[in-house]
Amino acid sequence: MFGWEFPPYNSGGLGVACEGLVRGLVNQGVKITFVLPKKVDCQSSLCKIIFADFNIKSRIFNSLLSPYLTSKSYQDLVRRAGRGGIYRRDLISEVLRYGQAGRRIALAEDFDLIHSHDWLSFPAGLAAKKISHKSLVAHIHATEFERTGGHHVNQEIYEIEKEGLSKADMVIAVSNLTKTKIIQHYGIEPEKVRVVHNAVEYKDFMYLGGDLPDLKSSGQKIVAFVGRITLQKGPDYFLRAAKKVLDQRPNVLFIIAGAGDMERQIIEQAAWLDIADKVLFAGFLRGNELAKVYQMADLYVLSSVSDPFGMTPLEALANGTPVLISKQSGVAEVLHHCLKVDFWDIDQMANKILAVLEQPELYQCLKENGHQEVRKLSWQDAANKCIEVYKEVLNFSAI
Amino acid sequence: MPSICLYLHAHQPLRLRNFSIFNIGKNHSYFDEERNRAYLERIVRKSYLVTNKILLDLIKDTKGKFKVSFSITGILLEQLEKDFPAVIKSFQDLIRTGCVELLSETYYHSLTYLYSKEEFKEQVKLHREKIKKLFNYAPQIFRNTELMFNNEMAKFIEKMGYQGILAEGADHILGWRSPNFLYRVKGAEKIKVLLRNYRLSDDISFRFSNRNWSEWPLTAEKYISWINQINGHGQVVNLFMDYETFGEHQWEETGIFEFLKSLPYRVLENPNNNFKTPREVVKLFKPVGELDFPNIISWADTERDLSAWLGNKMQQASLRKIYSLETAVKKSKDPLLIEDWRRLQTADHFYYMCTKWFADGDVHKYFNPYESPYDAFITFMNIFNDLKMRLNPKEA
Numbered sequence: 174m175f176g177w178e179f180p181p182y183n184s185g186g187l188g189v190a191c192e193g194l195v196r197g198l199v200n201q202g203v204k205i206t207f208v209l210p211k212k213v214d215c216q217s218s219l220c221k222i223i224f225a226d227f228n229i230k231s232r233i234f235n236s237l238l239s240p241y242l243t244s245k246s247y248q249d250l251v252r253r254a255g256r257g258g259i260y261r262r263d264l265i266s267e268v269l270r271y272g273q274a275g276r277r278i279a280l281a282e283d284f285d286l287i288h289s290h291d292w293l294s295f296p297a298g299l300a301a302k303k304i305s306h307k308s309l310v311a312h313i314h315a316t317e318f319e320r321t322g323g324h325h326v327n328q329e330i331y332e333i334e335k336e337g338l339s340k341a342d343m344v345i346a347v348s349n350l351t352k353t354k355i356i357q358h359y360g361i362e363p364e365k366v367r368v369v370h371n372a373v374e375y376k377d378f379m380y381l382g383g384d385l386p387d388l389k390s391s392g393q394k395i396v397a398f399v400g401r402i403t404l405q406k407g408p409d410y411f412l413r414a415a416k417k418v419l420d421q422r423p424n425v426l427f428i429i430a431g432a433g434d435m436e437r438q439i440i441e442q443a444a445w446l447d448i449a450d451k452v453l454f455a456g457f458l459r460g461n462e463l464a465k466v467y468q469m470a471d472l473y474v475l476s477s478v479s480d481p482f483g484m485t486p487l488e489a490l491a492n493g494t495p496v497l498i499s500k501q502s503g504v505a506e507v508l509h510h511c512l513k514v515d516f517w518d519i520d521q522m523a524n525k526i527l528a529v530l531e532q533p534e535l536y537q538c539l540k541e542n543g544h545q546e547v548r549k550l551s552w553q554d555a556a557n558k559c560i561e562v563y564k565e566v567l568n569f570s571a572i
Numbered sequence: 573m574p575s576i577c578l579y580l581h582a583h584q585p586l587r588l589r590n591f592s593i594f595n596i597g598k599n600h601s602y603f604d605e606e607r608n609r610a611y612l613e614r615i616v617r618k619s620y621l622v623t624n625k626i627l628l629d630l631i632k633d634t635k636g637k638f639k640v641s642f643s644i645t646g647i648l649l650e651q652l653e654k655d656f657p658a659v660i661k662s663f664q665d666l667i668r669t670g671c672v673e674l675l676s677e678t679y680y681h682s683l684t685y686l687y688s689k690e691e692f693k694e695q696v697k698l699h700r701e702k703i704k705k706l707f708n709y710a711p712q713i714f715r716n717t718e719l720m721f722n723n724e725m726a727k728f729i730e731k732m733g734y735q736g737i738l739a740e741g742a743d744h745i746l747g748w749r750s751p752n753f754l755y756r757v758k759g760a761e762k763i764k765v766l767l768r769n770y771r772l773s774d775d776i777s778f779r780f781s782n783r784n785w786s787e788w789p790l791t792a793e794k795y796i797s798w799i800n801q802i803n804g805h806g807q808v809v810n811l812f813m814d815y816e817t818f819g820e821h822q823w824e825e826t827g828i829f830e831f832l833k834s835l836p837y838r839v840l841e842n843p844n845n846n847f848k849t850p851r852e853v854v855k856l857f858k859p860v861g862e863l864d865f866p867n868i869i870s871w872a873d874t875e876r877d878l879s880a881w882l883g884n885k886m887q888q889a890s891l892r893k894i895y896s897l898e899t900a901v902k903k904s905k906d907p908l909l910i911e912d913w914r915r916l917q918t919a920d921h922f923y924y925m926c927t928k929w930f931a932d933g934d935v936h937k938y939f940n941p942y943e944s945p946y947d948a949f950i951t952f953m954n955i956f957n958d959l960k961m962r963l964n965p966k967e968a
Binding site for chain 1: 886
């Protein structure tokens with residue numbers, strides 16, 4: 174299985190999804206070798222983890238690869254890392270270099286099937302497929318169209334995605350929304366695409382006791398946003414809805430937990446909207462810190478412009494916090510006991526946020542029913558669906 | 573010789589328009605006229621006009637041996653008067669035959685009985701007035717919203733002067749007894765209760781088009797053979813269902829109209845069988861025993877209770893809040909305000925907030941304008957807050 178990150182070294186939900194899936198697969202007796210592009214201090218009792226760069230004899234180096242990089246932000250990183258360094262000049266070259274490692278790893282490892290997560294690992298998966306003649310399952314967590322909101326799609330990334338999807342024996346999409354994109358934008362035949370929704374491991378959550386008890390007891394309400402501060406997640410829409418909420422009800426705090434390329438813009442926008450004192454930027458959080466944010470919030474909002482899945486609402490619900498989610502998200506396909514809005518409908522977003530803050534019965538029903546619903550989701554079910562896909566692929570290739 | 577008592581309940585709510593918190597205090601137009609007219613147009617076209625024509629033909633062709641009963645809510649009648657007067661006329665034609673009985677109920681199809689007996693009586697009166705005005709008719713038999721019923725209600729309705737009341741033939745009330753008889757009710761003196769035969773009723777209203785049902789396709793011949801089995805141990809088979817069964821819940825393509833057209837003839841083929849209306853049943857038959865209804869039952873869902881309307885906290889809160897305004901609303905003497913308040917009591921508003929099987933996507937979806945029960949609650953509460961503001965303009 175080719176990936177790019179694995180908890181605790183994850184920058185977003187993709188690493189979490191990989192771990193959940195691996196756990197479910199291993200439970201069913203699937204043996205997994207998980208390949209990461211760069212050496213990190215990462216170990217798992219679940220599977221063997223190997224690092225693409227570690228075995229490179231000629232040059233040992235760290236890569237700057239991380240899953241949410243765009244070409245531009247990669248170049249910024251390179252610039253910051255200084256000249257004369259060991260890094261290739263652009264993201265694409267890095268991905269292709271990881272791809273070459275795929276060939277070498279395929280020769281060294283024993284396996285029946287290749288499972289590649291997203292475009293960054295597609296070249297590696299394809300190289301492994303070519304040398305081993307084993308089948309490739311391409312798992313799409315996000316397409317370039319979703320990362321960019323459809324603007325300034327990077328042609329090279331698109332080509333890599335398209336090649337991976339076209340040459341894969343089977344494609345797994347994290348939602349019907351993404352499946353549709355794969356069919357429409359990449360011309361993949363629908364019969365080849367299966368949908369496996371993400372899940373959340375309920376037992377991972379426990380109550381930690383919220384922070385800011387004084388604020389809460391004074392009637393202050395908290396609305397949270399957790400995610401990368403980037404176009405795809407719609408932080409600007411969240412902020413504009415916050416403004417409308419605050420116009421009606423001043424004692425609400427909005428917490429934005431995450432980092433991203435729009436961070437400065439959003440901070441400035443909060444000041445410009447004159448709500449800077451009501452919007453807290455918590456930075457990138459994980460583990461208990463993140464759980465605390467979920468738990469102290471009265472409502473969690475996913476304002477994504479286009480989200481192939483969006484796992485944070487599941488985490489919020491597992492932590493007992495009701496959620497308002499964008500209809501333009503894959504998670505909307507699995508969650509019913511939540512509020513839904515079009516990301517662009519700021520008035521409705523504010524209307525529904527206010528309703529949850531002001532109607533205790535609504536808060537209670539969303540919290541209890543949503544919690545029940547999310548308990549029924551499991552990575553085991555997702556893994557079982559993957560195994561069905563594996564069986565299909567292996568049967569097919571055996572003919 | 574079982575009599576057949578066919579009773580159809582006709583109702584369409586005034587659905588609310590999308591009313592956000594930003595509308596509060598800015599406008600007081602609560603009802604989605606366009607959507608309501610569009611839904612009603614479809615039902616009028618697919619169900620009411622076609623079915624009424626069939627029923628009238630049946631009455632004429634059987635020389636009055638076929639009989640049928642209706643309850644038509646006030647809220648539906650006013651919509652029909654406004655936009656579809658032809659339907660009103662078709663009901664008037666039916667009632668003029670003398671073979672059609674009309675039942676009494678609350679004008680607004682409300683759950684008022686549970687919250688305010690005073691308001692309940694007023695809404696029943698409003699409905700009687702509407703029925704009198706449109707059809708020159710005075711009902712003697714009562715049915716409460718969703719066929720909700722218990723001992724206390726029987727007593728209350730009896731005091732209001734009714735001779736009979738309709739209820740669900742719920743298994744847990746009947747035990748070994750049959751729904752095909754008239755019963756007295758514990759605690760009440762004279763009033764008689766007619767119990768819905770839910771198996772035979774649901775065979776038509778729910779299962780008729782279900783291809784996975786072992787009895788599909790249901791023919792009038794097959795159906796009448798089931799009714800004939802009752803011969804000798806039953807007075808009356810009460811077939812109670814939504815009027816919209818014919819043409820809307822069961823589309824024309826399912827053959828429901830052909831079934832309706834032929835059933836009366838199959839019934840009347842056996843000289844022991846006949847059609848009766850609730851009033852005739854009450855007059856003709858003696859109760860065979862007394863039944864105890866300690867808790868409220870209804871004809872809804874498998875639970876046969878009111879949990880689809882009162883099952884969660886949102887429903888309980890919104891109902892409690894709307895009735896908490898009663899005194900202030902009436903004191904205002906503002907007819908528009910009073911009317912809006914009453915229209916907000918229609919049971920459907922609370923039904924749309926039901927979370928019971930929401931995730932499964934089910935029967936509750938029928939003509940439901942909301943994407944989720946939570947949206948239904950949010951819209952309702954925004955409107956409630958606007959109405960409340962009209963009562964106390966100073967607070968605004």
